[in-house]
Amino acid sequence: MDGVIAELERALGTGAVLSGEDVPAANRHDWSGLPATTPLALVRPRSTEEVAAVLRVCHAAGVPVVPQGGLTGLCGGARAATGEVALSLERLVGIEEIDAETATITVRAGTPLERAQEAASAAGFLLALDLGARGSCAIGGNVATNAGGNRVIRYGMTRDLVLGLEVVLPDGTVLTNLNKLVKNNAGYDLKQLFIGSEGTLGVVTRVVLRLHPLPASVAAGFCGLPDFPAVLALLQAARRQLGAGLSAFEGMWHEFYECMVTKASGVRAPLAGRHPFYVLLEAHGSDPTDGERFEAFLGRMLEQGVVADAAVAQSTAQVRAFWAVRDAVAEYATMIGPMVNFDVGLVTGRMHAVVEVLRREVAARWPGAVAHFYGHIGDGNLHVNVNVPGAVPQPKAEIEALVYRVVRDHGGSISAEHGIGVTKLAYLGYSRTPAELALMRTLKQAIDPRNILNPGKVVGG
Ligand SMILES: Cc1cc2nc3c(=O)[nH]c(=O)nc-3n(C[C@H](O)[C@H](O)[C@H](O)COP(=O)(O)OP(=O)(O)OC[C@H]3O[C@@H](n4cnc5c(N)ncnc54)[C@H](O)[C@@H]3O)c2cc1C
Structure with missing residues (x-):
């Protein structure tokens, strides 16, 4: 492992590689609530070429790499375990171009969403993607999770805003398609594979996003x-x-x-x-x-x-x-205490029936439990938060089993917008058929045969 760190330092320079206890606390966990880890190293490349160099070194050595954006993910996807290299995009920042004619913005992956929104606004455009974590989450993380947020009903999810993408594959191959065309049917639309893949198929380095006129x-x-x-x-x-x-x-x-x-x-x-x-x-x-x-x-x-x-x-x-x-x-933590959170997809018309079943079942199993329901109703996206007063720790696994069973029985999705990461892996089969799961694993195997990119996330293995 010392050899890998030395090679990474040779590729990026010493300041860009931190190892062991030097890895900052912020890079040891995300917002999933999972305990902090001590990754083998944290690398902070400044360019696509440096990202490619990191992947080439780690691919050759068979060392796992975990991409990190703003670390606001709620499913443990960006959490690098012991022996894994955390690849932070925090130095790959900046707006490369705002093209008024095509109404597009080209952004480096580590740029915080809010910074891109402000740049678009200063140029008279709206970058329509918006979520509560806007100040911390990064564009690359938004693409990797296919983030939803507050305005999906009008402008769609991140997927609907991405026109072009640059991605580095697990072996270091750079795939550049900074497309600005709305119509481009020249073969497979490869960018769609990477959007929402939670860093398991490639590392996003640059993104072309659609802009809209600022509302009057x-x-x-x-x-x-x-x-x-x-x-x-x-x-x-x-x-x-x-x-x-x-x-x-x-x-x-x-x-x-x-x-x-x-x-x-x-x-x-x-x-x-x-x-x-x-x-x-x-x-x-x-x-x-x-x-x-x-x-x-x-x-x-x-x-x-x-x-x-x-x-x-x-x-x-x-x-x-x-x-x-x-x-x-x-503010939930200070208002109520630790909540077990859910982000599920349901046909809008069935949402209240599901809420009623959940209210009943949660109250029967944990009398006095707090259960809150809210969400992007227009998008069929329900958030459920449950707290069992006084329970230390919260009976998380049991609450999850209950909520996901009810969601499955009503034909819903266990993840509307937050993704799978590791926290929902066990339940992926509730929302995907065995044939779909098999194809997901085939794709992962084809693109990352050495299983070095974010292993164990989304599709497991
Ligand atoms: C207060 C709050 C509100 C939120 N509201 C919403 C909401 O309304 N809608 C919503 O969808 N989400 C929401 N989230 C969840 C989270 O903000 C989003 O999932 C966001 O898109 C994650 O971006 P990030 O940069 O923080 O990614 P990270 O947490 O760093 O990473 C998330 C995943 O993407 C991968 N990844 C990160 N960067 C890259 C890259 N450059 N290339 C490849 N893979 C990468 C990681 O490996 C990981 O699997 C919220 C979170 C918080 C804390």
Whole structure:
């Protein structure tokens, strides 16, 4: 192993390779809650060529390499174990180009999402990908996890925003296709293989992303609703009447909302009364008068009894205040304690039936347990958070077995947007057929026959 570290130092220079106890604490874990590790080494290449050099050395020596972006992943995918080399993209940063004609931005993989958003905005464009971890997560990590986030209903997942990609394969081969064409059917669309592959097939080094025009108006409303059919009716009406402008449709079951507005710091209740369901609606307009259309829409929903109460944001600060209710999830640890978190995909119409089964089963198994439900309802993405008061540690494995069984029985996906990493590996068969799993393993074997890139993640092995 000393020989490998010496070779890595020769390839990158000594400052770019840290080993043993010199590996910083931040590079020893992600946000999955799994315990910290001590990887063999941390390498911090500055260019695609240096990434390729690292992979060539490790491939020849049979040493596993674990790509790391901003380390905000929630599934343990970026966690490098003992004997593995952590490959951080933190020095491969910067915006290479904003091309106004094609409305694209070319970004190096280690660039924080927020930095790319700000650069796009300064050039008069919207980089539509947005998530709570925007300040820390990196573009390469977003691509590797096919991140979703707050505006999928309008702009799609990361996959829908990627036009071109540069990736380094496990043996050090560089695959460059910084495509800017919307239409490009010249053979297999290889980039799709790497998007969402969680660093198991290649290391993303550069990305071309689509940009959209900055919206001329952003309208937001916070609604209280009497029942789940009303939530579905509001979604359908918003899709029809707000059209493509509908940019977020975030649902909250009452337990979640009540916790956030009473316990989260600086969060104020947007509505005075209590309701079984809440929806945060947002619309991006191309005309400054679109805000009036939005308000008129919510007025109609009130008249028709679809929503029981609604508040419309009158300023950007108020839009942010509405989102604060939804984004206060980051404070769970101080508000309630350790939560066992889920990010599942369900057909929208079935979501509440699943919530009811989960509420019942969790309460029967752990009386007094806290169970919160919220999510990107418009995308069929439900988040479930469970805490058993006083339990140290939390009965995580048992809660997971329960939630994933119910999700499987309702035809859902065990991962809507966070990925598989290692934490959901045991349940992948709940959402994929044996034939699909076999093809995933065939692809991994074909691209990484020595199994050196992020081994044991996503497909196991
Ligand atoms: C507060 C908070 C809110 C979040 N909200 C959302 C949300 O709304 N939607 C959502 O989808 N996710 C969300 N996440 C999860 C997380 O932010 C995303 O998965 C994000 O895309 C991970 O990016 P990262 O750079 O931190 O990746 P990391 O955590 O560093 O890595 C994640 C995975 O990608 C691989 N990887 C990283 N960089 C590369 C690369 N350059 N090439 C190849 N593989 C690579 C790693 O090996 C690992 O498997 C949230 C997380 C937090 C903490």
